[in-house]
Structure formats: C-alpha cells, structure tokens
Amino acid sequence: MSDLDLGPVWLTLRLAGITVALLLLIGTPLAWWLAHTRTRVKPLIEALTALPLVLPPTVIGFYLLVLFAPAGVLGEPWLRLTGQTLTFSFSGLVLASMVYSLPFVVQPLQGAFEAVGRGPLEAAATLGAGRLDAFFTVASPLALRGYVTAGVLGFAHTLGEFGVVLMVGGNIPGRTRVLSIAIYEQVETLNFAQAHLLSAGLLLFSFVVLVLVYALNRRFPVHAA
Amino acid sequence: MSALAFDLAVDRGAFVLRACETLPLAGITAVMGASGSGKSTLLRALAGLEPAARGRVQLGGTLLQDAAAGVCLPPHRRGIGYVFQDARLFAHRGVAGNLRYGLARARPGAAAPNFDDVVAALDLGPLLGRRVAGLSGGERQRVAIARALLANPRLLLLDEPLSALDAQRRAELLPYIRQLPGRFGIPLIYVSHAVEEVAQLAGEVLILAAGRVTARGEVHAVLQRPEAAAVSGRFEAGALLDATLVGQLPEYALTELDLAGQRLVLPHIDAAPGTRLRLHVRARDVALALHRVDAISIRNQLEGRVLRIDAEAAGAHAEVLLDLAAPGAAPTHLRARITREAAAALGLAAGQPVWALVKGVSFDRRETG
Numbered sequence: 249m250s251d252l253d254l255g256p257v258w259l260t261l262r263l264a265g266i267t268v269a270l271l272l273l274i275g276t277p278l279a280w281w282l283a284h285t286r287t288r289v290k291p292l293i294e295a296l297t298a299l300p301l302v303l304p305p306t307v308i309g310f311y312l313l314v315l316f317a318p319a320g321v322l323g324e325p326w327l328r329l330t331g332q333t334l335t336f337s338f339s340g341l342v343l344a345s346m347v348y349s350l351p352f353v354v355q356p357l358q359g360a361f362e363a364v365g366r367g368p369l370e371a372a373a374t375l376g377a378g379r380l381d382a383f384f385t386v387a388s389p390l391a392l393r394g395y396v397t398a399g400v401l402g403f404a405h406t407l408g409e410f411g412v413v414l415m416v417g418g419n420i421p422g423r424t425r426v427l428s429i430a431i432y433e434q435v436e437t438l439n440f441a442q443a444h445l446l447s448a449g450l451l452l453f454s455f456v457v458l459v460l461v462y463a464l465n466r467r468f469p470v471h472a473a
Numbered sequence: 474m475s476a477l478a479f480d481l482a483v484d485r486g487a488f489v490l491r492a493c494e495t496l497p498l499a500g501i502t503a504v505m506g507a508s509g510s511g512k513s514t515l516l517r518a519l520a521g522l523e524p525a526a527r528g529r530v531q532l533g534g535t536l537l538q539d540a541a542a543g544v545c546l547p548p549h550r551r552g553i554g555y556v557f558q559d560a561r562l563f564a565h566r567g568v569a570g571n572l573r574y575g576l577a578r579a580r581p582g583a584a585a586p587n588f589d590d591v592v593a594a595l596d597l598g599p600l601l602g603r604r605v606a607g608l609s610g611g612e613r614q615r616v617a618i619a620r621a622l623l624a625n626p627r628l629l630l631l632d633e634p635l636s637a638l639d640a641q642r643r644a645e646l647l648p649y650i651r652q653l654p655g656r657f658g659i660p661l662i663y664v665s666h667a668v669e670e671v672a673q674l675a676g677e678v679l680i681l682a683a684g685r686v687t688a689r690g691e692v693h694a695v696l697q698r699p700e701a702a703a704v705s706g707r708f709e710a711g712a713l714l715d716a717t718l719v720g721q722l723p724e725y726a727l728t729e730l731d732l733a734g735q736r737l738v739l740p741h742i743d744a745a746p747g748t749r750l751r752l753h754v755r756a757r758d759v760a761l762a763l764h765r766v767d768a769i770s771i772r773n774q775l776e777g778r779v780l781r782i783d784a785e786a787a788g789a790h791a792e793v794l795l796d797l798a799a800p801g802a803a804p805t806h807l808r809a810r811i812t813r814e815a816a817a818a819l820g821l822a823a824g825q826p827v828w829a830l831v832k833g834v835s836f837d838r839r840e841t842g
Contacts, residue, residue, distance in 0.1 A: 367557070367559070367561050368561055368563060370522050370548070370555075370557075370561070371555070371557060371561035371562075371563070372549075372563075372574070373521075373522070373547070373548035373549045374520055374522070374548055374549070374553065374554055374555035374621070374624075374626075375549075375554070375574060375575045375578050375620065375621065375624045376549050376575075376578030376579065376580060376624050377549055377574075377578055378547075378549050379547075379549075381549075381578075382549075385574070386563060386565075389565040390563070390564065390565055392565075
C-alpha cells in the first residue's frame with residue numbers, strides 16, 4: 249500500500265493531454281470541412297470518422313498493430329526516420345489514441361460548427377473579414393462550447409482506453425503502462441487495495457471533470473446565430 | 474456619381490434569376506418583388522455570397538466579378554455592406570463589440586464614417602454597453618446597420634431589414650435609414666415588398682418578378698404601374714403625392730397641407746410651413762362622389778377628373794385613376810378602388826369631374842425644395 253506507483257497516472261495524463269491537443273489541431277479542420285462541405289462523399293468520411301465508436305478496441309488494436317509493426321505501412325518508415333519502433337512505444341500509443349478518440353473530438357466540433365451555420369460567417373465576410381479571420385473571430389468563439397465538449401470527451405475517453413493500449417503498447421512501465429493497464433494488473437495479482445485507490449481516483453477525477461463541463465455549459469450556453 | 478452595372482444569372486434548377494441592369498448609385502434604390510421573386514438572391518449575388526451566381530458585376534470603376542476576365546472577388550473584398558433580414562449580430566460580442574468588428578475591418582478611405590457619428594445617427598449611445606441577446610428587433614437592426622456602415626462600404630445592401638418588425642417599429646426605423654446616404658455618402662439598395670416603405674425611401678425602383686426585372690424607373694412612375702400592384706397586391710396599391718405643409722390648426726391638433734392647389738388636413742405633423750411631404754394614399758382609402766359631400770366625417774375631399782377606369786374582368790372592383798391638378802398643370806395622380814357596380818351607378822367616364830374622399834394618408838417628411 250505504501251509503495252503505490254503513481255507512474256501510470258502521470259503517463260496517462262500525459263498521453264491524454266498530448267492526444268487531445270493533437271486531435272483538436274487536426275480535428276478542427278476536419279470537422280469544419282464536414283460541417284460545410286457539399287461533396288457527395290461526405291457520408292463516407294463521416295462513417296470512417298465514426299468507426300472507432302462501434303468497433304471493438306481489439307479490432308482497432310489489431311489493425312493498428314499490423315500498421316505499426318516494424319515491417320508495417322506506418323511502422324517501417326517510422327523506424328527509418330526515428331530509429332525506434334512504433335509498437336510498444338509512447339509515440340505509438342499517442343497515434344493509436346488519436347484514432348481511438350477521433351470521433352469524440354470531431355463530432356462535437358462538427359455539431360458546433362453546424363449550429364453556428366453560415367449566417368454569422370456571411371455577416372463577417374460582408375464586414376471585410378477574410379475566411380481565416382472569420383473563422384478565428386466569429387466561428388470559433390461561437391463554437392466555444394463545442395471545443396470544450398470535444399476537449400473533455402477526448403481527454404476522458406483517452407484516460408479510459410484499455411484494449412487498444414494492450415494490443416499496441418503492451419505493459420511497459422514508464423512507456424506504455426497507463427492507468428487502466430495498471431489497474432488490470434493489480435487486480436490480476438490480487439492487489440485489491442491498490443486497484444481500489446487507482447480506480448477510485450479515476451472515478452473521482454472523471455466525475456469532477458464532467459461536473460465542470462456541465463457547469464461550464466450552463467454558464468456559456470450555445471450562442472444562437 | 475458612380476454606377477452599379479451587373480449582368481447576372483443564378484440557376485438553381487427550379488428557380489432562375491436573370492438580371493442585367495445599370496443602376497445609378499445615388500441615395501436609395503429600392504428592389505421590390507413578391508416572395509420568391511429573387512430579390513434576396515440578386516442582393517446576395519451582388520455581395521458575392523451566392524456561389525452559383527454567374528456573370529459580371531462592376532461597381533464604379535472596379536470590376537468585382539467577370540468570368541471572361543477571370544475575376545471573382547470574395548465578399549470581404551467587394552466593399553459591399555449587407556444588412557440581413559435577421560440582423561445576424563455576433564452573439565459573443567456586445568453591442569459595442571459588434572460595432573467595432575466592422576470598424577476594425579473598415580475599407581481604407583478618407584471618407585470613412587466616424588464611430589461617434591454613426592452611433593449618433595442611429596441613436597445607439599444608450600445601447601453601447603448592452604449585450605446583443607437583450608435587444609429588441611428594431612434595436613438589433615439599428616446595430617446591424619451601424620456595424621455595416623462602420624466597415625465603410627462603397628454600397629450598402631439592405632435585405633428587408635424591417636420585415637420582422639411590427640408596423641410601429643417599422644415607422645420608427647424608416648427615418649434612420651432615409652438619412653444615411655446624405656449623412657454618410659453611401660448609396661443604399663433597399664429590398665422590400667412593402668409599397669409604403671419603398672414610397673417613403675426610394676428615388677429609383679426596380680421590380681422583380683419570377684427572377685426577371687419587370688419594371689424600373691423613378692419611384693412615382695413605377696409605383697403607378699401594374700407590376701407594382703402585382704407585388705403588393707391590389708389592396709395596398711395606391712398613389713404617391715407630393716404636398717407642402719402650409720400651416721397648423723393647434724386647436725384640433727391638425728396640420729394643413731397644400732396638394733396641387735387643394736387643401737388637405739392631416740393629424741398634427743411636427744414640421745415647419747414649407748416642408749415638403751411625400752404622401753402615400755392607398756386606392757382602397759379613396760371613395761368617389763359626384764359632388765362635394767358636406768354632411769360626412771371625411772374632411773379631405775379633393776376635386777379631380779377621371780382619367781381612366783380599370784375594371785377587373787371577373788372581380789367586383791374597379792380602379793379609377795384621377796388627376797387632381799388644375800387643367801393645364803402637371804398631373805397629380807390619385808387612385809380610387811371602388812366596386813364596378815358603384816362606377817356604373819355613378820356613370821363614371823373618362824374626363825368626368827369627381828370628388829375624391831380620402832379616408833387615410835400615410836406621409837413621409839422630405840427636405841424643403
């Protein structure tokens with residue numbers, strides 16, 4: 249009990265933080281495009297984006313493992329560029345988490361952009377704002393709630409990731425042993441007290457974060473156009 | 474004086490807009506048309522908001538869009554302001570923040586409207602500290618107009634800005650809009666389907682029906698045409714008259730006007746003698762009599778001559794066009810909507826002298842002279 253290892257906690261927070269930051273970066277243009285495109289392939293892209301919602305983590309993990317393998321489509325160039333394998337590494341875990349949590353970031357953003365609509369953007373354009381200007385000064389502030397929801401859901405979802413991590417990252421202390429894996433191991437080795445501590449910590453943290461989100465949503469209601 | 478020249482086609486399958494005009498840009502030009510006639514589409518195409526718009530747009534010496542020349546400026550580089558029917562204020566900014574959004578992106582130019590002037594012109598001082606969410610419909614549109622002005626556009630388009638307001642608010646806002654071209658030197662194109670608004674604001678009018686321009690010209694002339702009546706419905710059709718204020722009758726809170734040498738009395742109008750007023754008299758508010766009628770509450774009785782009688786082929790009504798001016802003077806037209814039966818019973822015919830009994834008048838203040 250005294251030698252509770254907090255390493256997995258910090259590793260997990262770091263993984264979730266980096267994953268969400270990267271997802272917001274690439275998810276925003278994707279969500280924007282999905283919200284405004286009139287292309288006929290939109291349902292195709294939307295389905296692809298939503299796949300991680302319905303696939304078992306083991307399926308995602310399996311195919312990522314195939315891609316990440318040292319001879320795989322992604323693993324091979326990665327190994328050449330960095331000298332390290334993608335499998336069983338923190339970088340690989342970040343990539344896998346991004347795939348796994350993608351819909352949790354893209355969908356709230358897309359919904360928020362769709363709710364803002366074209367009206368305020370057209371108004372901004374007729375006031376002399378270019379597209380990028382209008383995006384940052386009108387669309388993004390109006391979609392603020394979407395960003396908060398996307399960030400929190402993406403973060404919380406990455407925290408709870410288990411199956412994909414196990415398939416792609418294994419259980420290497422300091423590199424891939426995240427919270428859920430550590431809890432699983434404690435339970436397997438019948439260290440119920442430690443498992444309790446980590447589980448209760450995760451439970452409490454998740455609850456507090458969600459309470460914060462709902463409280464924020466009340467203070468910053470969705471802006472009607 | 475600059476001009477707006479456009480030759481535009483917007484094809485949306487079921488609806489096609491095709492318009493080619495050169496509008497002299499001075500004061501307020503009105504675009505009228507029934508719902509679905511293409512008014513908004515035309516405005517959006519001019520502003521560059523309609524991706525399906527093909528053709529050519531030139532504002533003054535600047536080519537904004539021309540497929541042949543490979544030019545199609547995006548909306549934010551056209552220098553055309555737009556006031557939307559639903560105001561479209563930015564909810565994440567307050568009133569002052571919305572105004573500054575336009576100001577911060579103002580087109581460079583020596584004659585850019587000054588912030589304080591615009592705020593004063595639209596009476597926004599008391600609203601500056603307010604949030605957008607609490608504003609009334611009329612207040613929202615005043616903020617939207619000010620925001621658009623502060624971006625210093627070369628041309629300001631107003632797309633039915635008053636249509637969401639009740640009659641009283643509309644009447645309150647019209648004077649704000651009317652003063653804008655003179656005060657800030659920015660020409661306006663004003664879209665509406667309300668004859669009263671157009672009559673009070675515009676110098677030049679363009680009428681659209683089913684995506685085509687069906688009539689165009691000076692406001693008095695165009696509003697007399699059947700195309701105008703088709704827009705507003707017979708019920709609202711009427712005549713525009715220019716009158717001069719001659720004096721006040723404080724005892725009865727009435728104001729006396731001179732109309733083509735005849736006397737007209739209206740409820741008190743707060744203006745000096747000599748003020749020119751534009752009156753709109755709806756045809757349905759005019760009754761006809763063969764003689765002056767003294768024992769009647771309608772006091773405004775004008776002498777005129779019948780010019781023409783347009784009877785509805787199947788309906789009950791006829792529209793009588795009158796001239797109120799003395800013989801030889803420039804004609805002053807008035808319209809009366811009466812039943813065909815009444816026209817027959819009175820034996821009305823072209824050239825016949827009649828008395829027009831006027832039940833209602835709406836008016837608009839104009840600069841003297």
